[in-house]
Amino acid sequence: MIFNSLPFVGFLAVVVLVYYLPPARRWQVEWLVLTSLFFYAWEQPALLSLLLISATITSAASYAILKGAEPRLAATLGVVANLSILAFFKYNHLVAASLGAQIGQIGSLGQALLLLPLPVGISFYTFHGISLVVDAWRGKVPKAEPFGPARHYRNTLLYIIFFPQLVAGPIVKAADFMPQIGWKKFGDVDWRTVFHYTVVGYFLKVVIADNLAQQTSFIACPACQNLSSVDLAVLLIGYSVQIFADFCGYSSIAIGIAALLGYRLPINFNRPYLADSIADFWRRWHISLSSFLREYLYIPLGGNRRGPVRTYANLIIVMGLGGLWHGAAWSYAVWGLWHGVGLAVERACGGSEPTSRSLVLRAFRIACVFAFVTLGWLLFKLPNFADALEYLSAMVTNTHIRPSLLRCLVIAAYALPVFAYHLLPSRRFGTVRRQMAVEGLLLGAIILNSGSSNAFIYFQF
Amino acid sequence: MPSFISNFRVVLGWAVAAVALYAAAIEIGRPRITLYPDQQAYNLARAERALLGEGEPSTVLVGSSLGVRIPDDWLPEGWLNLSLGGMGPTTGLALLEAGGLQPRRVVVEINTVDVPLDSALQAEASGPIPLALRKAVRGLRIEYRPVNLLLSGFGALRPGVHQSPGRGGLKAACEALPPTPDAVAADVVAREVERQLQAPTPAELDRRVSELKAAVERLTGRGAEVVLLEWPVDPRLAAAPRQVAIREAVRNALPGLRWVSLAPGEFQTEDGLHLAALSARRAACALERVLST
Numbered sequence: 001m002i003f004n005s006l007p008f009v010g011f012l013a014v015v016v017l018v019y020y021l022p023p024a025r026r027w028q029v030e031w032l033v034l035t036s037l038f039f040y041a042w043e044q045p046a047l048l049s050l051l052l053i054s055a056t057i058t059s060a061a062s063y064a065i066l067k068g069a070e071p072r073l074a075a076t077l078g079v080v081a082n083l084s085i086l087a088f089f090k091y092n093h094l095v096a097a098s099l100g101a102q103i104g105q106i107g108s109l110g111q112a113l114l115l116l117p118l119p120v121g122i123s124f125y126t127f128h129g130i131s132l133v134v135d136a137w138r139g140k141v142p143k144a145e146p147f148g149p150a151r152h153y154r155n156t157l158l159y160i161i162f163f164p165q166l167v168a169g170p171i172v173k174a175a176d177f178m179p180q181i182g183w184k185k186f187g188d189v190d191w192r193t194v195f196h197y198t199v200v201g202y203f204l205k206v207v208i209a210d211n212l213a214q215q216t217s218f219i220a221c222p223a224c225q226n227l228s229s230v231d232l233a234v235l236l237i238g239y240s241v242q243i244f245a246d247f248c249g250y251s252s253i254a255i256g257i258a259a260l261l262g263y264r265l266p267i268n269f270n271r272p273y274l275a276d277s278i279a280d281f282w283r284r285w286h287i288s289l290s291s292f293l294r295e296y297l298y299i300p301l302g303g304n305r306r307g308p309v310r311t312y313a314n315l316i317i318v319m320g321l322g323g324l325w326h327g328a329a330w331s332y333a334v335w336g337l338w339h340g341v342g343l344a345v346e347r348a349c350g351g352s353e354p355t356s357r358s359l360v361l362r363a364f365r366i367a368c369v370f371a372f373v374t375l376g377w378l379l380f381k382l383p384n385f386a387d388a389l390e391y392l393s394a395m396v397t398n399t400h401i402r403p404s405l406l407r408c409l410v411i412a413a414y415a416l417p418v419f420a421y422h423l424l425p426s427r428r429f430g431t432v433r434r435q436m437a438v439e440g441l442l443l444g445a446i447i448l449n450s451g452s453s454n455a456f457i458y459f460q461f
Numbered sequence: 462m463p464s465f466i467s468n469f470r471v472v473l474g475w476a477v478a479a480v481a482l483y484a485a486a487i488e489i490g491r492p493r494i495t496l497y498p499d500q501q502a503y504n505l506a507r508a509e510r511a512l513l514g515e516g517e518p519s520t521v522l523v524g525s526s527l528g529v530r531i532p533d534d535w536l537p538e539g540w541l542n543l544s545l546g547g548m549g550p551t552t553g554l555a556l557l558e559a560g561g562l563q564p565r566r567v568v569v570e571i572n573t574v575d576v577p578l579d580s581a582l583q584a585e586a587s588g589p590i591p592l593a594l595r596k597a598v599r600g601l602r603i604e605y606r607p608v609n610l611l612l613s614g615f616g617a618l619r620p621g622v623h624q625s626p627g628r629g630g631l632k633a634a635c636e637a638l639p640p641t642p643d644a645v646a647a648d649v650v651a652r653e654v655e656r657q658l659q660a661p662t663p664a665e666l667d668r669r670v671s672e673l674k675a676a677v678e679r680l681t682g683r684g685a686e687v688v689l690l691e692w693p694v695d696p697r698l699a700a701a702p703r704q705v706a707i708r709e710a711v712r713n714a715l716p717g718l719r720w721v722s723l724a725p726g727e728f729q730t731e732d733g734l735h736l737a738a739l740s741a742r743r744a745a746c747a748l749e750r751v752l753s754t
Binding site: 189191192194195199211214215406409410413433436440444447448449452453 | 465468477496498499500501505588589601606608611612615616
């Protein structure tokens with residue numbers, strides 16, 4: 001069930017209605033668990049069992065840690081189990097295909113691996129599992145009162161499968177979410193957050209991303225040979241805008257819906273295309289993933305405390321693995337390495353923390369970072385290396401073909417609101433009333449100019 | 462902190478005001494939409510036009526992107542072009558039925574008979590704003606989406622992007638068309654022709670032709686004349702297994718119907734299949750000439 005579908009609207013209405021009914025108040029958490037399971041089962045009922053296995057292992061491990069029974073062993077088992085589930089179910093295709101490529105044919109085991117479908121949201125719920133186990137081990141997760149296995153299991157289930165963030169995040173740290181679990185009152189709902197994030201999120205998704213998706217479907221080879229250099233560059237910029245609008249849109253809707261149910265989710269984007277360094281970009285893009293990787297991988301690897309060479313290596317390793325987390329294909333690993341190497345080079349050149357106050361220099365740096373990031377997105381769109389190279393080559397050589405002004409105009413029309421969103425954050429709209437007026441206009445645009453419904457790009461991860 | 466009521470009232474109030482203002486402007490201005498951002502937007506607008514069932518078109522053209530190349534104003538008054546990009550004629554025929562349109566004549570493109578019916582288009586064009594509401598309020602129609610308006614305005618500012626027949630009427634414009642061939646990139650045509658040289662699987666083709674036959678029988682049962690049309694394509698593609706198989710299957714299934722083929726030598730394509738701009742106008746004129754005799 002995707003947020004931009006009619007069944008979801010009906011589902012949400014029923015969830016909220018029952019959730020805030022006074023007689024049902026004491027069962028709010030159970031109701032959310034139940035409806036989240038239904039939400040997940042809507043798409044992949046067969047794989048619900050895997051989600052429950054992951055949540056059960058996580059719950060058992062974190063319960064043992066919190067109870068003080070063999071905490072080190074429990075933490076190790078909890079992390080290893082979640083990583084194993086992720087590795088087995090997400091990377092089976094990659095392993096089977098890679099082995100097949102080496103030995104010339106895929107055996108029966110490889111074929112069996114290839115038949116397993118990719119469970120939706122596996123990258124997110126296993127990371128939640130790891131976060132709960134590690135945060136419990138670090139003493140950051142308080143015990144639910146009264147502390148018992150049933151209540152802990154219920155809370156763990158809600159943390160892992162809470163439907164607004166189940167399939168594509170944001171990745172919430174257990175230490176931030178678990179203390180929020182409890183009874184919620186309708187009167188306490190922060191309606192400003194609900195309206196702002198939901199309207200902006202739907203606008204970004206259905207007006208910007210879904211319409212741009214029609215244009216960026218032209219990012220394909222060998223058809224790219226027939227497009228001009230300008231078209232190819234503009235399409236790539238369009239994809240850069242689309243992927244931002246799609247993912248930021250999803251995260252915003254998730255934050256808005258969670259707020260409607262009385263829960264706070266962390267913001268996932270902070271105007272990333274205004275970043276003036278690659279390091280700055282990763283502080284603004286998919287913030288919940290970058291902070292997860294920093295806290296649970298980069299720092300445990302030694303971070304920047306063990307000399308420059310080790311720091312560069314850590315950056316490249318973390319980004320390479322972060323790339324692979326996105327998708328089970330070598331192109332994602334290369335995309336991660338592209339950023340990892342970029343971060344290392346930038347750090348070596350002292351460019352991570354710009355000191356100049358010149359506006360022109362800053363604008364130049366922002367443009368360079370945008371170009372760097374946008375080039376990287378090509379591997380998201382064209383996971384086949386040969387296609388990506390052909391696209392880049394056509395971008396350089398097809399200067400003789402006349403560009404399509406129409407295409408440029410369409411992409412500019414949809415990119416403009418996204419760049420305005422970057423340059424004019426909501427607090428600059430002035431009063432709350434003016435903010436609401438802008439949201440009203442965005443809602444009007446949703447009614448008048450929604451594109452064809454597409455699944456969210458990050459669902460595949 | 463603003464309550465639910467004040468949030469709801471203000472946000473919704475602004476949204477309603479914006480939509481109402483836009484709808485009023487469309488109603489007053491009645492702009493002509495000539496450009497769409499992409500194929501899907503074009504298809505949806507055409508499907509919506511059929512589903513709204515407005516007007517009483519005398520002739521309806523159903524088919525694929527081959528027919529999309531024909532500009533609306535190069536077709537005679539009262540014709541509706543229901544050719545849809547990336548789809549086959551059965552999708553247009555299904556829309557025709559769903560919208561309750563009863564034209565006197567239906568021209569069915571046969572080049573793409575092997576393309577299956579796409580029912581998703583009809584479902585998407587039917588919602589989420591109810592068709593009855595869209596029938597009453599033009600501004601809410603897919604056709605009048607702000608981006609379509611923006612592009613059509615841009616097209617109107619740039620003469621040459623779209624050449625209308627002019628004030629002398631269609632007949633005069635057809636006679637005034639220059640006999641010069643379109644300028645097409647030969648290497649692109651050759652590459653695309655190479656790509657298209659595939660034959661449909663016989664079972665699949667039989668299924669598609671049966672679907673077409675059933676739709677045609679329903680149309681003729683309601684008294685409509687059905688004409689089969691073969692758009693001119695690159696001669697190499699016209700002689701390729703796909704077109705040969707389609708031609709034969711359709712001839713066998715629908716033997717008694719009028720068949721129109723426009724002589725391929727007179728027209729140029731941009732990629733082996735799709736007519737170039739000048740050739741498309743010339744084809745529209747030729748089609749009108751043939752059907753009026």
